[in-house]
Amino acid sequence: MTTFNPVTARAPVALPPMPREREALAAHPPVELERSRLDGERLVFDREGGFERALTQGFFLLRVPDGLDTEPGDRFAAHFHEDPVGDRLDRYRGFRDVDVPGAYQGYFDREHDQWENFYVEKANWGLLPAEVAELGRGMTGLGVAVLRAVFRHLDIPPRLWGTISGGLTDHHGHQMLAFNHFRSHKATRGCKFHRDSGWVTVLRSVEPGLLALVEGRLGAINPVPGHFIVNFGSSLEVLTAALPTPVRANVHGVVATERDAGRSDRTSYVAFLDSDLDGTVYRLENGTARPVQSVAEFAAQEVSRTYDNNGAL
Numbered sequence: 001m002t003t004f005n006p007v008t009a010r011a012p013v014a015l016p017p018m019p020r021e022r023e024a025l026a027a028h029p030p031v032e033l034e035r036s037r038l039d040g041e042r043l044v045f046d047r048e049g050g051f052e053r054a055l056t057q058g059f060f061l062l063r064v065p066d067g068l069d070t071e072p073g074d075r076f077a078a079h080f081h082e083d084p085v086g087d088r089l090d091r092y093r094g095f096r097d098v099d100v101p102g103a104y105q106g107y108f109d110r111e112h113d114q115w116e117n118f119y120v121e122k123a124n125w126g127l128l129p130a131e132v133a134e135l136g137r138g139m140t141g142l143g144v145a146v147l148r149a150v151f152r153h154l155d156i157p158p159r160l161w162g163t164i165s166g167g168l169t170d171h172h173g174h175q176m177l178a179f180n181h182f183r184s185h186k187a188t189r190g191c192k193f194h195r196d197s198g199w200v201t202v203l204r205s206v207e208p209g210l211l212a213l214v215e216g217r218l219g220a221i222n223p224v225p226g227h228f229i230v231n232f233g234s235s236l237e238v239l240t241a242a243l244p245t246p247v248r249a250n251v252h253g254v255v256a257t258e259r260d261a262g263r264s265d266r267t268s269y270v271a272f273l274d275s276d277l278d279g280t281v282y283r284l285e286n287g288t289a290r291p292v293q294s295v296a297e298f299a300a301q302e303v304s305r306t307y308d309n310n311g312a313l
Helices: 021-027 049-055 073-077 088-090 120-129 130-153 156-162 233-242 295-305
Strands: 035-039 042-045 059-064 106-109 115-121 174-182 189-196 200-204 210-214 217-221 227-232 250-252 266-274 279-284 287-293
Touching: 035 049, 035 130, 042 049, 042 130, 042 295, 049 059, 049 073, 073 088, 073 174, 073 200, 073 266, 115 120, 120 130, 120 174, 130 156, 130 200, 130 227, 156 279, 156 287, 189 200, 189 295, 233 250, 233 279, 233 295, 279 295, 287 295
Parallel strands: 035 059
Antiparallel strands: 035 042, 059 227, 106 115, 115 174, 174 266, 189 250, 200 227, 200 266, 210 217, 210 250, 279 287
16 A cells, blocks of 8 residues: 655645546647747746746746657657557567566556556667667757756756756656557546656647646647647655745646547657656755655655546545
């Protein structure tokens, strides 16, 4: 049985029912997300005050850098769950049966969701097609740059960065690729409303369907061509909760995908940036990084809430 830490679990949230795709498109208008780009070490937003709004909303758009090719990831997300058939795409198939060493890795068939996933941490990217691993390095590099920019924006002393992030700001830590296929034939939710457990998530999605609770209202987080969707995770929310500008890890989930005959299912993929499981979750208070929970306990707590079948978080 998972033990919930009162500091990291945060106040319970009563979750709304997850709508189906057509209902969601009609009922929930899109959230106006801030747009940004990375200029070296600087995270530059298109509008004045955009950084602060992104921290409050928990989501923003990040321009895909020139030269970073997302097509290999798109192909892998579309085919990883399929059996080989003997054509040129077979190197993207058959990953339901691949044994990936390490916790929270490999293929997952989610009992309560349309989701099926393939998770693989950076140390195991040799199992992927080389061009998919190269995209992963690009996406995780963007996520690390975003985290460093957030720490800088919040005036967190650089001497603390490596400790509080479990080395992630120096490109260590837990860097995971997750590929998602939403099975429209399965009559259930797309995925449960949840918070991501780590620091920063960099998402590639090409169609609407992601919903989030933003400032108390359920709204659509829609993709924009040429941009990744970035959201902040629970480690960052816990760390900054006592700061003058706390960072929001927003509750979000995916609608129940509906498809007519001949139309492909929804797919997406993300780079998760987190601390290693043997690390520590911290909260900043009065200039001091106070340890509040082990990352292993925190991960077990958050995962249990993400994939269960109840109506609360």
